[in-house]
């Protein structure tokens with residue numbers, strides 16, 4: 001697909017107009033409702049059909065979602081950037097390709113068996129039924145498509161309450177899931193959403209008696225709300241991942257990896273490097289290579305200007321989130337050459353541009369006396385989120401000590417942070433990392449429940 005800027009703007013405008021018009025019958029996007037209770041009822045109906053489908057049929061639907069995600073990767077990427085004003089089109093295309101290719105399907109769901117003199121017992125992973133999912137504006141369509149694949153693989157249908165700032169692209173993703181299902185012989189409304197989601201519609205969803213599981217991907221507010229709902233909740237919350245560099249690291253490679261990770265989709269991913277903690281003896285060499293990789297060092301006075309812009313009245317300025325380094329610098333009157341990708345400076349760990357989760361390519365460097373001091377500082381900076389942390393080192397003891405101490409769902413060693421999502425690293429992809437509730441990198445099996453199935457005294461043929 002080769003779309004001009006005007007064409008993308010036009011598509012975004014049309015999708016948003018459909019939302020405005022209450023998703024009129026004549027131009028209906030599949031699975032989009034104006035009322036949350038209607039959306040849930042449609043999802044319940046679709047789940048009853050799902051329950052009768054074979055696992056093979058589920059897999060056919062999922063294959064078609066993968067295919068359509070790949071076909072629409074550029075459109076979704078461009079819509080996401082256009083609508084939210086955040087992120088990088090090329091990187092968002094890669095994210096859609098990654099989720100299409102590496103999000104686990106039905107093969108992720110396995111059965112446990114015991115057989116012996118007293119018969120055969122199985123533990124099978126069954127669907128919860130209708131799942132409620134709340135999604136962020138930072139990876140909007142990525143999260144919807146990735147959640148849909150995993151939840152459908154588990155035999156569920158899903159009701160989304162997406163972030164209002166990304167409603168066009170989120171609902172286009174829901175439409176794609178339904179079109180994929182219908183084409184593959186599955187039901188419509190396998191995923192549903194609202195034309196105008198609000199906190200109130202999210203509340204209706206969370207309280208609905210037919211929704212036994214809520215999956216929240218977003219900041220601390222939504223995770224706390226979901227965990228207070230009285231329902232089972234999977235909470236994929238905020239992070240502030242430090243990257244630790246010690247004196248045994250390949251410093252040149254570490255610098256390149258850190259800049260690649262921290263600038264991916266303009267630092268929007270919750271797993272991305274958000275600050276560096278480096279032992280004192282290598283700080284100068286690391287800074288040299290960071291500059292060589294397109295980092296711009298800001299002065300004390302420039303730090304103050306940037307802090308005032310980015311953290312207006314101590315609150316994260318949403319206009320800066322997901323912007324590239326040159327745009328951010330331009331916003332405080334600093335013009336830089338085209339090769340500049342990331343902003344760096346040395347500061348104390350308490351510096352607001354270091355301690356806060358910014359989701360922008362700004363990397364403060366915190367100097368540590370030695371590995372003990374570095375671990376202590378990185379732990380403080382992670383704020384107990386237990387989400388993600390990264391390290392560059394060739395000392396196995398250092399790596400082990402930091403890994404144990406930081407206790408995060410993700411710990412990437414000697415690679416950019418995105419290796420954790422299977423991009424340049426082994427393993428599957430997800431955009432919902434359940435750090436708060438401990439499921440870790442969610443996949444189809446996370447969205448199933450255990451069911452023990454016992455046959456006494458028979459079916460053991462040993």
Ligand code: NAD
Nearest residue numbers: 135136137162163218219222225236237238239270432433
């Ligand atoms: P956000 O918290 O502003 O919004 C996320 C979703 O929660 C949206 O749908 C929003 O409408 C809803 N929401 C927000 N507050 C709510 C409340 N009190 N009650 C009910 N619903 C509420 O987050 P965002 O800006 O869209 O995304 C960025 C944040 O999400 C960052 O903190 C990032 O680290 C985190 N995140 C985490 C993961 C993960 O897998 N752990 C993935 C992506 C983003």
